[in-house]
Amino acid sequence: MIESLPQSIWTEMHAAKRRADRKISRLRVEAGGDSFRVLRLTSEGFVVEAETTPKLRGLVDLYDGGRHLSQCLIVAAAQEGDEMVYDFKRNTAAADGAPLDFERPDDAPIALLGR
Template identity: 45%
Template sequence: MSEYMPEFLPKEVLEGLELARKRDSKRRSRLRVRTELGVYPILKLWDEGFTVARDNADQLRGLVGIYDGARHLYQALIVASHDDGFTMSFDFKRSTATTDRPALDYDQNEDAPVALLPHH
């Protein structure tokens, strides 16, 4: 459970508070995790992993994409790490930042052309 929820509240009240918190987080966040099966809102993202709603967690495993809106941030290999009953946390086994250009794995000349013009 979250640290801000007192333990003396009835279970139904705690569940209602957690549902309201999740709804609010989903509205604010543009972060998403994408798999072959679908796209799921990320409630919290940190350097070593992320958290999603528990009801979305059954479909998540293996290689996924992490997006901020339409922008692809990372390609990651994930593993489930913590289930608190409301949310599920996943750790990155591997996370690779995406770029908008191909990797340069060779020595490029300083005077190499930036672009080529077509012949007309």
């Protein structure tokens, strides 16, 4: 059914889908102090708009709203239409605190209470 649509309608449908994806996505990538919206996140990388995002390379940070998801080393993979696809060379999940260098007992106190 969708194959029989005229090219102009098909193009408008894809443009409307991209606009809707842009509004929904809270994902963003930060590189060099600038922030850019991520359209899709995959297991191998992520996709951004080619028109509004400069060529990214190296170490970037991925955020979901204000929550830091991961720090990534990326390379440009391919440009597909008006989207740029980046692949992860390394994707390290962000942690809330420093890693412990010892085993924490299950019954250890969480905090100390004052008098």
